[in-house]
Amino acid sequence: MYRFPTEESLTVEFKSDRNCLPDNDIIDAVVAFANTEGGDLYLGIEDDGTITGLHPKHRDITRLTAFIANKTVPPVSTRATILHDGQCDVLKLSVPRYTSIVASAAGKIQKRRLKADHTPENVPLYPYEIPQRLSSLSLLDFSAQPLPDSTRDDLSVAERERLRHIIRTYHGESALLELDDLELDKALRLVTQIGEGYIPTVTGMLLIGRAERLQELIPTAESSIQIMDNAQLRVNETFTLPLLASIEKINTYFLSINQEDEIDVGLFRVPIPHYAPQAFREALINAYSHRDYSMLGRVRVLIERDGMTIANPGGFIQGITYDSLLDAEPHGRNPVLADCLKRIGMAERSGRGIDRIYAGSLRYGKLPPDYSQSTDTSVRLYIPDSRPDKNFVRLLIEEQEKLNRDFTVYELLILNLLKTHHRMSQKEIADAAGIPSYKLPTTLESLVESGLIEAIGRGKSRGYFLSAHLYQRQENTIGYVRQTDIDTVRYPELILKLAQKQGLVTRSDVVKLLHVSPAQAYHLLNKLKKNHKLILEGRGKYAHYKPVNRQ
Known part of the structure; x- marks a missing residue:
């Protein structure tokens, strides 16, 4: 029996078919899905989720899908399936997301959106919104x-x-x-x-x-800068100036409040700013470069005691989300504007300015930037003003000099996570950092080979932590011992527990249990034998170990 959704969403729509849903209503729903994120239309389910069944007219799914293709421009190819809940039939009509504007044959254009109560509705796609849609699809510059x-x-x-x-x-x-x-x-x-x-x-x-x-x-080319000082509004200015003048004006305000600490690294004093100037400039230029100039709104910079917010009208380009930014192909909403800013030297030429924004915080041991408050209509970047970890900064600078290269943004993410969480599995690192699965293993192994992190275990239980060298550099030898010696206590206990439960334990059992190598398994079993916790019986492939109290 098929498991039906319980409520409507942006990609799920219920339609009653007890009185035979009119053809125009079906076409309107399909057009709205195609012009938004795609989705599934269920015929035979009421708005409250009650299943009331499919009308006989809509059982011919071949005819229905052909009818939809003939009544939409360009033709929308849908997939229809009749499903059963045990008592009634329901038609599931799957609509793909289209990378063009779709209309009904009668010229009606609709889209889906969420209301204030988060329930969906279909509304007209007005002419002034068409450039926004085409721009988000990278079809219009x-x-x-x-x-x-x-x-x-x-x-x-x-x-x-x-x-x-x-x-x-x-x-x-x-x-x-x-x-x-x-x-x-x-x-x-x-x-x-x-x-x-x-x-x-x-x-x-x-x-x-x-x-x-x-x-x-271009009345939408508006900017604002607000600076809060202990809940008091110190600066509040809104202006419409050419983009280069706007960036210079905001940057002047920024430099006036961006304080610096200092640390000694060898014979040099290295400044640690509250916010990395290069990262701020890249974030500001991104806001102007990728904003939607067909929408009312403004590029807004808000600087508070705990952090900074840079926001711009226009959501992420189609196919990009805030948690895939580091791996997204560099392309923007305004290619000519972005290319111009690169050619004059203001924007990062490779299109990977997002790496600079992240590295600006991570290289100082601070919390990473946060895009999670972005919506379909705006991008919001929050850069926390957390305190720098001076020992960690000193360590990174010295290690970069030894490696004769800068750390990649992925390496910085991993090192900062392990500094905070001490020990993590590959899955935990992937979930926390958002590093693509195909890049994470090679980045981890590169850090291991460089002597910056160490690994224990195998498979899914393989854990990573900062190396003894880095812990000693941070004068935290106890922290390193805690990460490594925990296994010398835990592993023997697990082996003995398994031996007690089974009556015996073999080397292959230990390999499966702890995800260690056969040589490590032999070493652990032999140590328990020397400590008179286990007794070896048999030889070669018949060798096994029994608990002493079982004799």
Whole structure:
């Protein structure tokens, strides 16, 4: 008997079929699913989850799926299955998520959303929302669109000079500096040719547009900075400026409050900032680069005593979630804008700015950044202002010098987790860090080979902890002994318990029980024999050990 869902959700819809659900209602539901996340439509279930059965008209599933394909544009291919609950039949109609806008043959376009009480509903997809949908599917680059009501006179000479200064300061493409103004604008796609002339693109107006025209042409290009000082609002400013000027203004506020500690590493004093400036700049640029400029809202920076929040309108691009950021293919909502920021040197050229954001906290032994408060309509990054672990920072700097390379973000995640949790299995590390399963084993073994972590056990019970070398460097030898010697106490007890229960124990039993190698199993059994806890009987493959009290 099939187990039906008990309630509706964004991807589950119940429809009563007692009075034969109208064809238009089925088409509307399919279109809404296709324009959102896809999902399952159940015909024959009431809104409260009560199963009342399928109408005879809808039992011909071949005809029904063909009808749906004919009545949707582009044709939606659905999968229909008749299910049984023991008394009634229910039709399950599975609808895939489409990477284009789907409409009914009559031209009706709908989507699904959750209401305030978290129950779903189907609502119209309005014309102004279509660019947002296409943008989230990476099918439309809003930043590349021309602005018909503008001219090159709407671009600011001062802001273009600021752009040239940024190229020089941040080591952007030096060849850009050799171009005249028009050639520079064309090279960075700040303008596009329409007929005989050139007009600004959205990217051009965002980066170097005159402030008064920017407000008229792209009113969504708004920013705000708020700084709290012990529950008092110290700074609260909202403005609409060209993007480069906005980043500079916010960065000036940031630098004014970003305090530093210092530690001694050898002959040098190394600063430890509350927030890594490079990580902050990358996070801020990401917010501007990936925000949805077709939505009302603003890029907002809030700095409080316990941490910092950077938020922007527009959720993650289709296929990306906050827990898959580290492994996601680098692509954004505004490719032309993002490419321009990379070429002038402001954004990370590989598209892996997220690594810098994480490393900015992890290299100082702080809590990692948190994207968990992001929604379908906004991305929210929270960077905690936790206290740095100075011993750990010193250790990482010195170990990097020995390895002659920087730690990867995955290595930093693992080392920080083991510093906090002391000992973890591979699964526990994967769950806590979100490191892809195909990268985790090689990263762990690389750290083992480098002498930074150690491993005990085999298979699923294999545990990892910081090496004796690192514990000694942190003046925490007791912590290391606790992690390693716990097995010297626990393993013999488990072997004796198994021997008492079975009456005897073999080397293969110990291998299966403790996930250790045959040589380790022999060593443990031999030690128990020497301590007169077990007695060896037999030889070779017939060898086994019995508890002393069984003799």
